[in-house]
Amino acid sequence: MKKDRKKRLFGVLLIIGSSCLGIGLILYALNSNLDYFLTPSEIRQSDESVVLSSNTRVKLGGMVKKNSFFINENKVNFEVTDFEDSIQVIYEGLLPDLFKEGKGIVVLGKYNDGIFYADEVFAKHDENYMPPNLELD
Amino acid sequence: MIKKFFHQFASPKSYFAIANKFGKPVLVFFFLLYLGALVWGLFFTPPDAIQGDSYRIIYMHVPASFMAQILFVVMAITSAVFLIWKLKLAAYVSKSIAPIGAIVTFFALFSGSIWGIPTWGTWWQWDARITSTLILFIMYLGLISLHASFENKDKADKFFSVLVLIGVVNIPIIKKSVDWWSTLHQSASITLTSKPTIDPVMLYPLMFSIVTFIGLIFGLVVLSSQNEILKREKYKSWVKNI
Numbered sequence: 001m002k003k004d005r006k007k008r009l010f011g012v013l014l015i016i017g018s019s020c021l022g023i024g025l026i027l028y029a030l031n032s033n034l035d036y037f038l039t040p041s042e043i044r045q046s047d048e049s050v051v052l053s054s055n056t057r058v059k060l061g062g063m064v065k066k067n068s069f070f071i072n073e074n075k076v077n078f079e080v081t082d083f084e085d086s087i088q089v090i091y092e093g094l095l096p097d098l099f100k101e102g103k104g105i106v107v108l109g110k111y112n113d114g115i116f117y118a119d120e121v122f123a124k125h126d127e128n129y130m131p132p133n134l135e136l137d
Numbered sequence: 138m139i140k141k142f143f144h145q146f147a148s149p150k151s152y153f154a155i156a157n158k159f160g161k162p163v164l165v166f167f168f169l170l171y172l173g174a175l176v177w178g179l180f181f182t183p184p185d186a187i188q189g190d191s192y193r194i195i196y197m198h199v200p201a202s203f204m205a206q207i208l209f210v211v212m213a214i215t216s217a218v219f220l221i222w223k224l225k226l227a228a229y230v231s232k233s234i235a236p237i238g239a240i241v242t243f244f245a246l247f248s249g250s251i252w253g254i255p256t257w258g259t260w261w262q263w264d265a266r267i268t269s270t271l272i273l274f275i276m277y278l279g280l281i282s283l284h285a286s287f288e289n290k291d292k293a294d295k296f297f298s299v300l301v302l303i304g305v306v307n308i309p310i311i312k313k314s315v316d317w318w319s320t321l322h323q324s325a326s327i328t329l330t331s332k333p334t335i336d337p338v339m340l341y342p343l344m345f346s347i348v349t350f351i352g353l354i355f356g357l358v359v360l361s362s363q364n365e366i367l368k369r370e371k372y373k374s375w376v377k378n379i
Binding site for chain 1: 183184185186187188192195217220221222255256257258259262263264265299302303304305306307310317318319320321323324325326334335336338339
């Protein structure tokens, strides 16, 4: 390879390398702030922190605990679990079509005294696709 | 001999001649095949056990999202080739990819939003996957306007290529976003390392739609690059003789 081309190749690698390094450092610094939701155990552990004061809206994500769903005075009650800890959720409104016990869920709302008051509920579907007759459970 | 072939192919004139011959037939061919893939996916596959019929947008969303990223990688390669070997043709191809990439990325975001309404219950959330794809879309737009803002097109090519190389770092971030952070978006169904988590009856039409969409988009890129060559080399004698 000619000398000037080698120099330019080095320049190209330098641009890509420094870009990777810069963005990498930013992402490393932001790390968990880029998470879309908190798990029940994360919310419990940071109970006292300012972030989870009763006026801040946070997102809680996990699985809808089996046999935890019931309706009481027009309000939906269920528990969100990450199989270590679970949090009781109370919500008034329409649930997405894919809402189901044992399936992924993200709720947006306020956490107060061990109960999560949800304003919005999103269903999280997984990466498995199969025809209905092959469903195992 | 290989070197001679590359030298010949790399000249805009001979590239144009080859592209002129094969570009349109290839585009039409893959366009028809992609339509076939859509028909296969929409009418001849079973619904999903959980999502029902709404999952069928996968046959548009996945090819579009895949190409949105691949086009940027291709653009990074042609930009690097331009910067290192000063190959004008590579710069022309780079420049003509940007608008196509922007449209494909928009389509990926749009189809994702449509898919999100019945399944997630929302059309937009600022999770890592969706946000990084939006950044990709904005980068395509930025590249287009950067190139357009220069009077001196040779200078434009240079700045454009450097910006592409800086931006290409976003591609692995998009790809890995669903693994690095918690997201609303599900993780990948088809990976190089493990068995696909999508049933073969849906996997085959999906693969077919991806492959044909790749052909369709590259056909468009070839056509668009021909246009760019004519525009940029309009004072050259071979263009005047067309």
